[in-house]
Amino acid sequence: MKVTIKTLGLAAAVTLATAPAMAQEKLKIGLLLTLSGPSAVLGQHARDGFQLAMKDLGGKLGGRDVDVIVVDDELKPDVAVTKVKGLLERDKVDFVVGPIFSNVAVATHKPIVDSKTFYISVNAGPSNLAGKSCNPYFFATSYQNDQNHEVLGKVAQDRGYKKVYLLAPNYQAGKDALSGFKRHYKGEIIEESYVPLNTLDFQSELAKIASMQPDAIFTFMPGGMGVNLVKQYRAAGLADRIPFLSAFTVDETNLPAQQDAAVGMLSGSNWAPNMDTAENKKFVAAYEAAYNAVPASYAMHAYDAALLIDSALKATGGKTEDKDALRNAIRKAEFKSLRGDFKFGANGFPIQDFYLVKATKRPDGKLETQVSEKVFDDYTDAYAKECAITN
């Protein structure tokens, strides 16, 4: 058996050497996403978005055949680091694309950028990687984490809400969310309530909200927590009385479970499935046909990440060895983003528009978020000025 494999390998090597068109090795991309646990659906959207882009690009990026290696970080930073080392040392990937969660991004950042491999985030945008610890090998096709929350803070301020009730899970991202909201909101915060992570029953919070009568509530409740909160908020009769502002709570990963309870609720985002560009319409239709779900922003970011890599490799003629040339090509971001305007700031994070989006029921009965108004134009994140990369 061993002999056979060796012979085959030799034969393959000979064939390769005699076929110059095949001479270029396959490009290797490691997809690092959360694909198990309660938050797996976010990673699935990103994976499907990336794979859809690969299909649309004919299976090639910048003219090269591609090997996409998908790994599950299990939402555990230590597991993610082990798997990333496998991607870097065993598979020798040219790009790492991912992750969803910021704790994974922070833990895996150093091994990836130290090995001079480009790291393209499709969601996580922790403040330190946008600011002080920014790195020329790190790019995000998503946003800095605070920005979606800032959208709601700005909206609450502009609409003249006097008293706002804040609600978040008690962990780092929850606290960051509320401080993001407060960046533009200057009114009174009558309560800043933290519930344990993975709380599923919000009835006692709802009683407090009803008794305090705020002008609006702002919350960040990703995953199953958001499903429950929205359903219970609607059932308690609060949805028609106290506006429900949120981020990462009412989105396409949760809407299939929230159903009609979420209709009319407001979120902040850099994109929505109904955005009116030819590319986006094609993307949403193809995604729905292939995966039987309305894509969430995670899918869009991953799709854009594939387009970004494709555009950069086209500029370098498919070469990845000259890192500076490749970086300059990435920086130019010469692709048509599904969200419209897109360019990179010096810190590798996008400068883009942000919108207030509203959960809406489409005529075919499916739910999606739809753009309600533009809140920020060509918006740079608050940490970019702390980043020391200059070029």
Place this chain on the structure above:
Amino acid sequence: MTATLFFIQALNGLQFGLILFLIAAGLTLVFGVMDFINLAHGVQYMVGAYLVAAFSAWTGSFGWGLLLALPTALAFGLLLEVLVFRHLYDRDHLEQVLATFGIILFLNQSVKFIWGAAPLSVPVPEVMSGSVEIMDGLLYPVYRMAIIAAGLVVAALLYLVVSHTRVGMLVRAGATNASMVSALGINIRRLFMIVFGFGAMLAGFAGAMVAPILSVQPGMGDNILILAFVVIVIGGIGSIRGAFLAALLIGLVDTLGRSFMPNLLRLVLDPSAASQTGRAIAPMLIYIFMAAVLFFRPSGLFPAKR
């Protein structure tokens, strides 16, 4: 206003406590009667929720879904008993913990494999979809009252069965001294199987009842399992009465603590410090309570008589 708020929060605490009781009842019997640590009890709660989600989607009605889910949960519990747990009774606790932990991982992945990772939603049954305005601006769903009622009915039934029937007598006897019961000619293995099956069904019932108000998702049983263990430790292992009272206490302490701790502390601290400290202490309250109970009554509030 504060009195109404207090009343509502007490109602919330009661409802939470009753759900905890449904889970803890099976757990305490299995632990008390069989001396068997079943970490997989939480996933049986999850399985109940998934079954009712699947069956009500299939039949189009929550009532039918519940009717079909209960026997299936029972059958599933019995199947697990026959396939896995039966072989663990004579092993030590560490091996039971490892094996049942394996079941958690296996079942969490299985439901994800079958139903996907995204949370499922179960519609509230039509007849109970209304709500009552019990406080200015706050509607209280009728369905939550139905949960309270169902919890109380099940508790009463359990009390009757355990205290006034022959099977209940055997269960109580088994909790006190299993080998003696066996020596008297009772098939203790079969008794174990029945207890186990019904424990699994009760957990499944709890999962089915909360499915319309919570989202059904993989891993939903993992957090509640810890609370169920707190309940049986406070209540006294093997005691249904203890589990009932401890579950209500935990439900009330947790819910009221979270809502009113900051207000209470405001009497002694300035408002911002009070709300900071209140937030920090509230989630710890039940564990502080458990530590206190263990300090004064190491075998719980109502231990099964030995």
